[in-house]
Amino acid sequence: MSNGTFDAGDVTLEQVREHVWELPATGDMRVPARVFASRALLEEISEDKTLEQLRNTTHLPGITNYAICMPDGHQGYGFPVGGVGALDAETGCISPGAVGYDINCGVRMMKTNLTYDEVAGTEAELVDSLFANVPSGLGGGGIVESDVETVNEILARGVDWALEHGYAVEEDLLHCEDEGTREEADPDKVTQKAKDRGKNQIGSLGSGNHFLEVQRVTNVFDAHVGEAFGLEEDQIVILIHCGSRGLGHQTCTDYLRKIERQHQGLLNQLPDKELAAAPAGSQLETDYYGAMNAAINFAWVNRQLIMHRTRQVFERVFDRSWQNMEMELLYDVAHNIAKKETHDVDGDQRELYVHRKGATRAFPAGHPDVPTAYRDVGQPVIIPGSMGAGSYVLRGGENSMDLTFGSTAHGAGRLMSRTQAKNEYWGGDVRDELEDQRDIYVKAQSGATVAEEAPGVYKDVDEVVRVSDELGIGDKVARTFPVCNIKG
């Protein structure tokens, strides 16, 4: 098993052990790179730019230990999706491209006490009602129409704002990464243009791979952790996947431009302009971190409002209160973020900007940042698969701090581009096939989006999760299967 290699173009990976591959540091690489994947998953990224992009990220100042690619990794803007980069917060930098355009794209899972039998037969009504009540698609129209003053409150306070205005209960905050608020947010660092784009999108799914899906739990693999999470077989749960809409996108664009103007020197040292970064100690480092944290808060409020509206829809369809249906938040995880975290590096406690782009925080049992309710078992990790495959709930594994700066995968990972997907699939056919063959009801604003998100466009989520579980960075707890899905 040892000393195997994997050749992909001009990149050759050396196998360290099962599911662990290393690209040794050569030339101007500051550190090696590591890919956590099976050989089957490596095959999926052997012909695109993923590994080249991963190698490029090792050039970022302050990068610590190694640049990381998760089992679901694929090529992205500069930095691979499924990438983790820990950059020294005192001597390194922070990089908008390593966070991603959709700042705090993420997922939350809401539980219910309904069983699949109680929901079977209502799928068509449920999907129509959700589609009619949860705004989706490109452009404006959210659950809350607001002004710039309200946007500023949301940017500063996150889900705490939603609590004050009756869109959340205290328990929701306690079951969200960072309790739904990044205190370091600085709304003044978000441009007026970004706020204008965001003010009519508060509580909206957006487009692309974003969705709201009603699911049934098909397997509980770990009875003890399943009980701690409140998950059991045949239970109905709801998954909400979306981000910070135009506000986050504009924030990324704004800071990439500012960095290009002000830090040309650093930019010229990097192999790819898309890795543009603000050096530690610069004004733009502070400004971007404040703006990014504000956009993170916006995304959490976005998911909170969608959850609130979903509770109302279920109340009408099932004629019971949401409290009676125990529609409680399991957890909310961020997929596209950077955070200042303290990690043990060769025995030293170091402050690092941990960039997780298409990667999930996966803190193990006992970590102080895991909510009290889950402290003994580890942080819930939610991994959405395609709309035909279903999803997983994991818990942070005991090896995550040592191997991946406390991170694991975030999804199945795309196999092909959106353009390619539209050439391969027709939205209406995909929809009909899901309903006729798998009893999954899909309703979308655009047929093109359904084609772009066809199940065949994604890698095998079971394989991604198997690798995470076997590495001990995120352990399997439960699996779900779709009942109905709405999307942009």
Add this chain to the structure above:
DNA sequence: ATGTGC
């Protein structure tokens, strides 16, 4: 991902 290009 995204007022689906600057």
